[in-house]
Amino acid sequence: MAKDKMKTMDGTKAAAYVSYAFTECACIFPITPSSPMAEYVDEWSAQGLKNIFGQTVDVTEMQSEAGAAAAMHGALCAGALTTSYTASQGLLLMIPSMYKIAGELLPGVLHVTARSIATHALNIFGDHSDVMSTVQTGFALLCSNSVQEVIDIGGVAHLAAIKSRVPFLHFYDGFRTSHEQQKVEVIDYDDFAKLVDMDAVKAFRDNSLNPDRPVIRGSNQNPDIFFQAREACSPFFEPVPDIVNEYMQEIGKITGREYKPFDYYGAPDAENIIVAMGSVCDTAEETINYLMAKGEKVGLIKVHLYRPFSAKYFFNVYPQTVKRIAVLDRIKTPGSPGEPLYNDICNLFFNADVEKPLVVGGRYGLGSKDTLPSDIVAVYENLKADEPKSNFTISIIDDVSFTSLERGEDIDVAPAGTIQCKFFGLGSDGTVGANKQAVEIINDHTDLFAQAYFAYDSKKSGGITVSHLRFGKKPIKAPYLINTADFISCSNQSYVNVYDLTAGLKPGGAFLLNCVWSPEELEEKLPAKIKRYLAKSKINFFTINAVEIARELGLGNRTNMIMQAAFFKLARVIPIDEAVGYMKDQIMKAYGKKGDKIVNMNNASVDAGINNIVKIDIPAAWADAADEPVVEKEEPDFIKNVLRIMAKNEGDTLPVSAFKGAEDGTFPPGTAKYEKRGVAAFVPRWIKENCIQCNQCSFVCPHAAIRPILLTEEELKNAPAAFETKPAIGKQLSGLAYRIQVTPLDCMGCEV
Amino acid sequence: MAKDKMKTMDGTKAAAYVSYAFTECACIFPITPSSPMAEYVDEWSAQGLKNIFGQTVDVTEMQSEAGAAAAMHGALCAGALTTSYTASQGLLLMIPSMYKIAGELLPGVLHVTARSIATHALNIFGDHSDVMSTVQTGFALLCSNSVQEVIDIGGVAHLAAIKSRVPFLHFYDGFRTSHEQQKVEVIDYDDFAKLVDMDAVKAFRDNSLNPDRPVIRGSNQNPDIFFQAREACSPFFEPVPDIVNEYMQEIGKITGREYKPFDYYGAPDAENIIVAMGSVCDTAEETINYLMAKGEKVGLIKVHLYRPFSAKYFFNVYPQTVKRIAVLDRIKTPGSPGEPLYNDICNLFFNADVEKPLVVGGRYGLGSKDTLPSDIVAVYENLKADEPKSNFTISIIDDVSFTSLERGEDIDVAPAGTIQCKFFGLGSDGTVGANKQAVEIINDHTDLFAQAYFAYDSKKSGGITVSHLRFGKKPIKAPYLINTADFISCSNQSYVNVYDLTAGLKPGGAFLLNCVWSPEELEEKLPAKIKRYLAKSKINFFTINAVEIARELGLGNRTNMIMQAAFFKLARVIPIDEAVGYMKDQIMKAYGKKGDKIVNMNNASVDAGINNIVKIDIPAAWADAADEPVVEKEEPDFIKNVLRIMAKNEGDTLPVSAFKGAEDGTFPPGTAKYEKRGVAAFVPRWIKENCIQCNQCSFVCPHAAIRPILLTEEELKNAPAAFETKPAIGKQLSGLAYRIQVTPLDCMGCEV
Ligand code: SF4
Numbered sequence A, B: 001m002a003k004d005k006m007k008t009m010d011g012t013k014a015a016a017y018v019s020y021a022f023t024e025c026a027c028i029f030p031i032t033p034s035s036p037m038a039e040y041v042d043e044w045s046a047q048g049l050k051n052i053f054g055q056t057v058d059v060t061e062m063q064s065e066a067g068a069a070a071a072m073h074g075a076l077c078a079g080a081l082t083t084s085y086t087a088s089q090g091l092l093l094m095i096p097s098m099y100k101i102a103g104e105l106l107p108g109v110l111h112v113t114a115r116s117i118a119t120h121a122l123n124i125f126g127d128h129s130d131v132m133s134t135v136q137t138g139f140a141l142l143c144s145n146s147v148q149e150v151i152d153i154g155g156v157a158h159l160a161a162i163k164s165r166v167p168f169l170h171f172y173d174g175f176r177t178s179h180e181q182q183k184v185e186v187i188d189y190d191d192f193a194k195l196v197d198m199d200a201v202k203a204f205r206d207n208s209l210n211p212d213r214p215v216i217r218g219s220n221q222n223p224d225i226f227f228q229a230r231e232a233c234s235p236f237f238e239p240v241p242d243i244v245n246e247y248m249q250e251i252g253k254i255t256g257r258e259y260k261p262f263d264y265y266g267a268p269d270a271e272n273i274i275v276a277m278g279s280v281c282d283t284a285e286e287t288i289n290y291l292m293a294k295g296e297k298v299g300l301i302k303v304h305l306y307r308p309f310s311a312k313y314f315f316n317v318y319p320q321t322v323k324r325i326a327v328l329d330r331i332k333t334p335g336s337p338g339e340p341l342y343n344d345i346c347n348l349f350f351n352a353d354v355e356k357p358l359v360v361g362g363r364y365g366l367g368s369k370d371t372l373p374s375d376i377v378a379v380y381e382n383l384k385a386d387e388p389k390s391n392f393t394i395s396i397i398d399d400v401s402f403t404s405l406e407r408g409e410d411i412d413v414a415p416a417g418t419i420q421c422k423f424f425g426l427g428s429d430g431t432v433g434a435n436k437q438a439v440e441i442i443n444d445h446t447d448l449f450a451q452a453y454f455a456y457d458s459k460k461s462g463g464i465t466v467s468h469l470r471f472g473k474k475p476i477k478a479p480y481l482i483n484t485a486d487f488i489s490c491s492n493q494s495y496v497n498v499y500d501l502t503a504g505l506k507p508g509g510a511f512l513l514n515c516v517w518s519p520e521e522l523e524e525k526l527p528a529k530i531k532r533y534l535a536k537s538k539i540n541f542f543t544i545n546a547v548e549i550a551r552e553l554g555l556g557n558r559t560n561m562i563m564q565a566a567f568f569k570l571a572r573v574i575p576i577d578e579a580v581g582y583m584k585d586q587i588m589k590a591y592g593k594k595g596d597k598i599v600n601m602n603n604a605s606v607d608a609g610i611n612n613i614v615k616i617d618i619p620a621a622w623a624d625a626a627d628e629p630v631v632e633k634e635e636p637d638f639i640k641n642v643l644r645i646m647a648k649n650e651g652d653t654l655p656v657s658a659f660k661g662a663e664d665g666t667f668p669p670g671t672a673k674y675e676k677r678g679v680a681a682f683v684p685r686w687i688k689e690n691c692i693q694c695n696q697c698s699f700v701c702p703h704a705a706i707r708p709i710l711l712t713e714e715e716l717k718n719a720p721a722a723f724e725t726k727p728a729i730g731k732q733l734s735g736l737a738y739r740i741q742v743t744p745l746d747c748m749g750c751e752v
């Protein structure tokens, strides 16, 4: 890999990069998680970036995805190479225009961050239910399984569309590939330019609607000729697999990375294989390494070109030794005999002149459910069973229809030397930003590969964020959350009572807690579960009072630089001196224009982060710390059995039966009152003497944690003595008592 | 069948009838060919018709199908049993809401007149590409194959939706079943009412969104719980096939007509069978009768419940003797390994514990391409071949990808005694209305079954209409145009030079031509091809001068009653005296209020139609009539090879290769000038002396056949002598000559 072409980016930036090269018009409408693609293209267009034709991309935002697709159709008719970006319901709105674009053989390209479709509930995360809803439109469907593949294969979508006249939908996993920061090698636009079939571009432009050479298109056809005319398109679809394959080979010559419409990974004499597409393939690959090391004959067929579906390219890589196949689909299609990819593989073997393997199908990863190496092991174990289960699920416990395969114990399939770090932060506290910086530092300045993924809960600002960073000597193939960590950091002390922070921390690993507590106070503050884990697993436990340091340095509540420095010190991914240098370079880049004072303040926070780490000697007694007796609260079943589990970030453990009665998406209302967070390090205090009863404080608080209250005399009489009030101002309020009441448990400590 | 329950209606009225029974809210938006369903419901609602709950249906028209589906979702959430009606792109716009409705287990019902989706061209006719685009939404898909089935099975959709909580999409073939007039037995609303699971209705209403018992629905779910909650719906889909089957049995008890999720027809020991759904099943049944009479072991599995797909019910009817299966799909999905039903059947057998048959798949009927018995024979012949072709097409000639099966010679599979009649008319000349009347007369007053289908070209008013009427002692199962006729009538003499009017007329059949020609003039006017056919096939040839009769009776150009009477006289479906009585009854019903004069005028036209038929003695020489030498015109290839064929109503014969270069739907412009019709019996004449140059005549003519023209002196000089003009009025026009020019070939003779 050419070092100067290595960049850190996520899938959306990668897709934006390749698509910009080949795009003349971009017709866009934002939808999570596809929006950044269009945003990058828009930004680069505004900056005057040139595509391979020497033009800046013409970007038009429409009123909806339906409009974006229709505009795309129109622009293609007018002879402009046109691209759009979407996902989920947005893609559904494009379906009518997709039939037209494919029917009129227009080489448009859609880049899709594959996302769940709203059914019983909305879900903004990843699965393939959107893409699978378009299989009949005539678009070619091309899948990339990682950020690097988005670069390598995303370009093939454009190149092959131009050459074949068949439009392409290029997709990759939403909220995994789309939002995973990876170190990737980009392909130069000059290299792309050489691959474009310029004769086809010219033919496309010559075929556009133009009053100077009028034709009729989009007309009506009656029963007499429609069928024949519809069949006439077949010769355009038939060569698509070959065209895709050719371009994959061309890209391979440039990059050294080889792809085919279907790729095989694993034992050449595999007996049990998986067929899948999307980021799960990376998980499967690492699991295969692990299983092959144990002598198992396992393998994986990765689907890149899903439509047109080519039996030829499938059997080109299919080992003749295979006896059993598990097909993984990332979609549930109630009422169908099986999910789409599974159906295709059954159909393939039913009609193929080969020895028939046993084929079972399973569902995984719906709505971004993480698929772990242990799930992949479960799939192979299932294939080894006397009667392998079909129509199975993984990663969940289905105690209703009993489809689920049992997940074995957690396994760590990361290549030796991989360092895995997890950071608990509070939404908008800067943890995520700092981690992105850390990844860039390591990717830009070392030969290491860093991967970063950021898990948010849907409460956004003020919710929990967990950053998952991996560092290794080879490209990181682990598109799932970290469950075996070398280092865990927590920037909010209140989390010790809410989350199982140290779960998955490796024996001898490091745990860093930002807290205001002295070593002695930890005895009282830490829950027994964490204490036991720290002691039994011989964890290196550190604290830092970043909150106080930040205040002292005049940084307010911005503790992120301090925590980042502490991370570099403790996780030892690179020598700390180098890390300090890079961090200070970045500070200069970011704040240089703001003057020395700001720069120095930030530099000081780096030093403080390194120098103020407190190593905690773990008392031997912690190994036997006893849990506080659990006070069973009087709460509705749903709160106890579902909401409390979810609030602890352990919703993954809920079995299917937890949703009995909620199959239609019905949840009880008023659950927020059970879900107080108590995350603020500082809460506002009402200074009665200064209060002019303007209620501005209440208005300003975005979390409604500050509320003005009026009391009658009766109520005041019954209030506790410490409940201070003052007479309410205003004629209509005479006789009432006034008070500003702060709710510490709702306060986010944001200090607005 | 109870005689008082027999009615004449098409599929849209049948669907409207059953859906009204179970519907509280109808959220609608019109799209061809579904619109009449919503129109009937709207009309009946306005008339106060009560559904089985004693309510009139609340009908709301939205701004689009997307709105109709969303309103349907909303109304269902609010606890109203809600229905909509749509097709084609309209159905595509509903997809996002369909996922929600199914996901929230809301028992909505869609009635769909299955229609083609616009690809390279728009097509408003029938195939299954719309319905197949919804297979992943979670809706149950239930198919009716005939108008009677729409009554019998359409109700099952509502009943099963209520009981199972799974929404249903009930579909039947657009423009065939939807617009075919049939004599059917309706089911009383009282009978339907007894079948409704009222506990389920109550549970549905109790589960509605209501501020008095608030719940949260349609919320967001994150990766932690979405997958488990999505799997929780499985137990609702699993029992659907049993529920559908139970209701089919209940309906069977009422009607005596038995249905199952899959039905079998044919030899109990069949070796070669077809699997299909939609109106083609009727064609296949009649063809199977024909082939079984010849000793062939053939059969048909009719799919009613396509989703959820039930292997159990399939194998309940599957003959163990089957060796080969042809699956017919009415959709083309470029790039997929096979069309949807074919894939499902391959998948079924791949996983079933039965001896594997050979399964091939084929496409038929796209965009309402007629599937004839001879096509079905071709499918069975293909199965008998050494290596049956898969991915085949029927009814067309595919000389590009060579998928088509050769159609054998036309066969007549109608039961003995069936009378088949074909009427060529001019759009809006009243032929279609008269034929509808004729069908009603026969259905209402006799035990005969009449079927009527009306083929329009897309020029609407002024285009050709061909009415296809069949009469028989048993329900007519022939959902295709008539290609072997007992009687053919043509109400426009100009057609003799355009269309092959007598094609398919049985030897000894009757041909009635409305023309102003005397028997002697026929010698000159009739083309040789028709003459030869009349002579060689010993056709009984009649003419009638209905145009003159109508004028004489003061009926203007309304010749339809005259032609209808002549039809009854010649086709001998029922005794002529009875027919006259019924026709006069209908005249009284229609015109009674307008006074005796109108009634008598129409009655007279009936008598005149009967009494003015001229039997033509066919000269023996006609058998050898020689074609006029064809003058090869200087025309572009496309005009000669495509447009001229289509204009002759012979577009069906164009092979796939005719659309080479037009695969993307591109046609040359300016073709109208080659397609002059010359259908007017009388054209306007400009009376120069009376003209005040107001140009009103030009403005009024809807076909732009009357145009004012200005000529320069130069032009006038070069004009032929007969080219009359007068000086143009108006200062700016001084020196110019004025003339009104009529184009006889564009004139429709409408006499506006
Ligand atoms: S109401 Fe709130 S903001 Fe206003 S003076 Fe009182 S404490 Fe301050």
Ligand code: SF4
Binding pocket: B686, B687, B690, B691, B692, B693, B694, B695, B696, B697, B698, B740
């Ligand atoms: S312009 Fe036409 S309508 Fe007017 S007076 Fe002359 S012929 Fe009649």
